[in-house]
Amino acid sequence: MLQVGQTAPDFTLNTTDGTPFHLADRRGRHLVLYFYPKDDTPGCTAEACSFRDQYEVFQDLGADVVGISSDSEASHQKFTQKHRLPFPLLADAGGAVRKLYEVPRALLGLLPGRVTFVIDKEGIIQYIFNSMSGATDHVRRTKDVLAKLPA
Template sequence: MLQVGQPAPDFTLKTTSGAPFRLSDQRGRHVVLYFYPKDDTPGCTAEACSFRDQYEDFKDLGAEVVGVSSDSEASHQKFTQKHRLPFELLADTDGQVRKLYEVPRALLGLLPGRVTFVIDKEGVIQYIFNSLSGATDHVSNAKKVLSGLPA
């Protein structure tokens, strides 16, 4: 897996609206990039809603939240609308970005993993958290790390 202190690999994926999202375009602000298994599953919904409920805190810390799964843009649109998510979800339908970030599979390789990266304003990875079961821990841990970085 990638390591803290390494540059975050650049990528471009489509957002829920179909617009391209390029990580390098986010330079100058922190990014919380979280990979999750699947839209509308219990753990993934809890995680997304926790990011939603604390989204203003992330903005105040100078960070943008971005979720990534292999679900389609249409699935992301439904998930975003249903749960009123204020941040982008990216469609990594072929799993290339998941591979680029070396996100391991979970539960004996049956599920895509749940991994969160905190990337600073210069595009350097400052934190990596890998836990399939601790969905909302991803949110609290990312906030804690961001509070120690200059906004």
């Protein structure tokens, strides 16, 4: 898996509205990039809604939040609308970005893993949290890390 201190690999994926999201365009703001297994499952919904509920705190800390899964743009649109998510979800249909970020599979390789990266304004990975259980812990831990980074 990638390590803290490495430059976050650049990529481009489509957002829920079909516009391209290019990581390099996000320099100048911190980024919370979280990989999750699947839209509208209990753990993934809890995680997304926790990021939603804390979204203003992340904005105040100078960070954008972006979720990535292998679900389609259409699935992301429904998930975003249903749960009123204020941040983009990216469709990594072939899993290329998940592989680029070396996100491991979980539960005996049956499910895509749940990993959160905190990337600073310069594009350097400052924190990595890998945990399938405790989906909402991803939110709490990333807020703590961001609070220590210069805004």
